[in-house]
Amino acid sequence: MNVSLLSWCVIVLAVLAANLPFFNQQLFALIPLSKSPDYRKPVWVRLLELVVLYFVVGALAHFFEANIGNAFTQRWEFYAVTGCLFLVLAYPGYVVRYLRKSHA
Template structure:
């Protein structure tokens, strides 16, 4: 496959994964946590889920890079920048969950 296509796949996967914790009340959108419909997933659990999804996207990106050719070693700067970028990608989901006015 094309390297440019791999780049877009990783970017789209990161955007979807970054917003996933804020768009539902289930753990990783698969595991129901409570039967009570009034229950709200706590913020700390959403942040833990966001951190785990950051590493999942990183592993997928690493596997795609390994499939194309040599894997480059990265320093702490790379992880700091990609972590901040992942948080920026999560902003629309955060706005939808916490900053949007409810009509109730």
């Protein structure tokens, strides 16, 4: 597959995964946490989902890189930068969930 196409696939997947915890009330959008219709998922669960999804996207990106050619070893700087980038990609979901005024 084309390297550029796989790079864009990883970027789009990262944007979707970073915003997923903020746009639903289920765990990883699959497991319902409560049967109550007015249930709100706690912030710590959303952050835990964010961390797990960061590693899932990273593993998929490593898999793509290994299939293209040599997978390079990464040091802590790489993970610090990509973690911060993942948090920046999650900002739109955070704004919609917590900072936008509700018109109720």
